[in-house]
Amino acid sequence: MNIKFYKYQGAGNDFVLIDHRQAPLKTIDTKAVAQLCDRRFGIGADGLMFLLDSDKYDFEMVYHNADGNLGSMCGNGGRCIVAFAKYLGIFDTETNFLAVDGPHYAKISAEGNWVELQMIDVDSINIDADAFVLNTGSPHYVKEVTDLETLDVYTEGYNIRNNETYKANGINVNFVERKPDHLFVRTFERGVEDETYACGTGVTAVAMAMAKKQRQIGQVVTPVTVLGGNLEINFRYDGEKFTDVFLCGPAEKVFEGEVSL
Numbered sequence: 001m002n003i004k005f006y007k008y009q010g011a012g013n014d015f016v017l018i019d020h021r022q023a024p025l026k027t028i029d030t031k032a033v034a035q036l037c038d039r040r041f042g043i044g045a046d047g048l049m050f051l052l053d054s055d056k057y058d059f060e061m062v063y064h065n066a067d068g069n070l071g072s073m074c075g076n077g078g079r080c081i082v083a084f085a086k087y088l089g090i091f092d093t094e095t096n097f098l099a100v101d102g103p104h105y106a107k108i109s110a111e112g113n114w115v116e117l118q119m120i121d122v123d124s125i126n127i128d129a130d131a132f133v134l135n136t137g138s139p140h141y142v143k144e145v146t147d148l149e150t151l152d153v154y155t156e157g158y159n160i161r162n163n164e165t166y167k168a169n170g171i172n173v174n175f176v177e178r179k180p181d182h183l184f185v186r187t188f189e190r191g192v193e194d195e196t197y198a199c200g201t202g203v204t205a206v207a208m209a210m211a212k213k214q215r216q217i218g219q220v221v222t223p224v225t226v227l228g229g230n231l232e233i234n235f236r237y238d239g240e241k242f243t244d245v246f247l248c249g250p251a252e253k254v255f256e257g258e259v260s261l
């Protein structure tokens with residue numbers, strides 16, 4: 001059967017979106033999702049999301065990684081599905097929706113292309129040698145480096161993601177370099193098994209790790225540059241807990257079409 005899809009991107013992290021409120025598909029298998037996300041044999045994307053009806057919330061987000069498996073929370077995907085829900089007329093400026101890590105509040109600009117998405121509170125950061133490990137809805141490893149422009153992010157990220165500690169469950173690997181007025185971040189994503197142009201839960205984890213490292217107590221605003229654009233993370237940090245966490249950035253519809261499934 002033919003299914004309508006929409007392609008969105010947020011800072012170059014790109015997604016296939018399917019409005020599943022009328023439940024057009026009875027089931028979808030991992031292989032079919034992976035094929036749709038394939039950049040040569042499919043539409044091409046870092047992940048695929050279904051927008052579902054929800055009793056208590058405006059809608060529900062179901063996120064699959066590009067390998068076809070259900071993923072943990074995706075921050076940029078969350079921002080894109082908010083823009084998609086506005087486009088579908090589900091809400092106007094503010095929404096509450098359900099994702100795999102619980103409910104999320106978000107607001108969107110009048111033009112519909114700037115989304116501020118509330119992320120889960122975080123109250124623990126672990127240390128692994130010179131890196132920070134934390135969960136912002138997805139698990140992240142954060143390492144500060146120099147010369148990030150020339151770092152072999154694929155090889156370094158692959159080796160950490162597949163080492164004895166992380167192999168079984170996987171982890172997203174973020175490298176960060178401090179610049180005078182922003183952080184520069186590159187991420188190797190679990191489930192894509194490659195470097196992506198941006199990772200929302202990843203830059204959120206990086207901003208928290210850097211706030212802990214530099215003891216930035218209070219309201220913290222962190223501008224971040226990634227390969228696909230710019231994002232901003234805002235939160236309150238009391239020295240232990242991160243609250244009122246917002247991931248802010250662009251989310252845009254790129255094209256739409258039909259695919260047979």
Ligand SMILES: N[C@H](CCC[C@H](N)C(=O)O)C(=O)O
Nearest residue numbers: 071072074075076199200201
């Ligand atoms: N790109 C995503 C992260 C997806 C999480 C996924 N790679 C996993 O660990 O399941 C983001 O913007 O937060």
